[in-house]
Amino acid sequence: MRVVRVTQFGGPEVLEVFEAPAAEAGAGEVVVEVEAAEVLFLDTQLRAGWGQEFFKLEPPFVLGAGVAGTVEGQRVIAGTGGIGTYQGGGYAEQAVVPAAEVFPIPDGVPTTVALAALHDGATALAQLERGKLTGGERVLVTAATGSLGNWLVPLLAATGTTVIAAARGTEKLKRAKELGAHEVVDYSVAGWAEQIGAVDVVFDATGGEIGRAAYAITASGGRFLAYGSASGEFTAGDRDDVDVAALFQPEPDEWRELTRRALDVLARGELTPTIGQAVPLTAAAAAHAAIEARTTLGKTLLLP
Structure with a gap:
């Protein structure tokens, strides 16, 4: 499968498309067939080397805290790590995620739009x-x-x-x-x-x-x-x-409930998040550059 990894700390150019082995789930995990990976502003900061006192990341590593796609045919959104951590792994065609961080997408909510509920x-x-x-x-x-x-x-x-x-x-x-x-x-x-x-x-x-x-x-x-x-x-x-x-850290169960509530907001049609960028996985560097240039509106997604 293809992934996008950070080869070294630096500008968007350090993002590299790489062929990796197919994902395999371990105990308590599932594999998501990724249809969209969210790009957070935090991703651009971590790529540049910011926040090492909070996030212990050493290149090469794969960014991506959330994905949308399917697990055994069911449409889902999923966080790639537990609450308060940054495991990465979302910028990929397949993502291994904790089973506890998987949320079914309500009927009628587009997969890409649902991903905006996750964080x-x-x-x-x-x-x-x-x-x-x-x-x-x-x-x-x-x-x-x-x-x-x-x-x-x-x-x-x-x-x-x-x-x-x-x-x-x-x-x-x-x-x-x-x-x-x-x-x-x-x-x-x-x-x-x-x-x-x-x-x-x-x-x-x-x-x-x-x-x-x-x-x-x-x-x-x-x-x-x-x-x-x-x-x-x-x-x-x-x-x-x-x-x-200041920034706070909710309990895992509280955070999961907030995510479910956000999906319910979308299902009721109370708002429709803007998807300002939805670009191929291979265009991750361009997506990062646009976010850092402050030219984007709403959510940025990578589409494997």
Whole structure:
């Protein structure tokens, strides 16, 4: 079978298509015939060598934390490792996954769309619970048209809050409005945070300068949920009047239940995640380059 492996830490060019032996399941595992592999922003960071204090990866290794496909003819999505780990192995025509991390896809939900529930949907639902939202609050979402923002914006809009979507460029701002954002702001423009004023809750996927600017306009008594570090660093808080909720680690059973709930959201038609890139497995390097250039909308998939 074909896999895409990281030959050494570096840019997208270090991704190499490689012929590997057919996958074989061990005890407590199953083999998924992969139809789509998700590409996370985290994948691009790990490929470059970021996060070695958290993820002990040594080249050569195969990226990919989630796949969609079939197990003995049944359509499924599956995580390639346990909760809180990064096993990789998803960028492949076949993936060995823990049987406990396999979830049937509901009828009527396309296989590629279902894959968005695995990490993005589950994380969005978890963050919504942590946000403790009440109607009438002003809520800011950074990276609002990314794969996670595609869940957060419409789900937040249904809560009665005023959703402010921060993204980069005209196309992304247009998409944010389509997702249900009430206000949009381009955070590539100087002074963007001052344009929108104080907000009650921030969902921050970016960190860095953008995260710090969002933190600065969080109202006294507000909540700041820092769950992403697209800039390379999480936003750290030093204010006593803002409740900062950093990245958290749910229990495995809780995470699995969140994934099932996310699949149910898709089955009910409450939202449809954007699949911005769906490219052949052999185009993994180009997919990574597009993500790092911030030119993609929504979810990126590799199709073996």
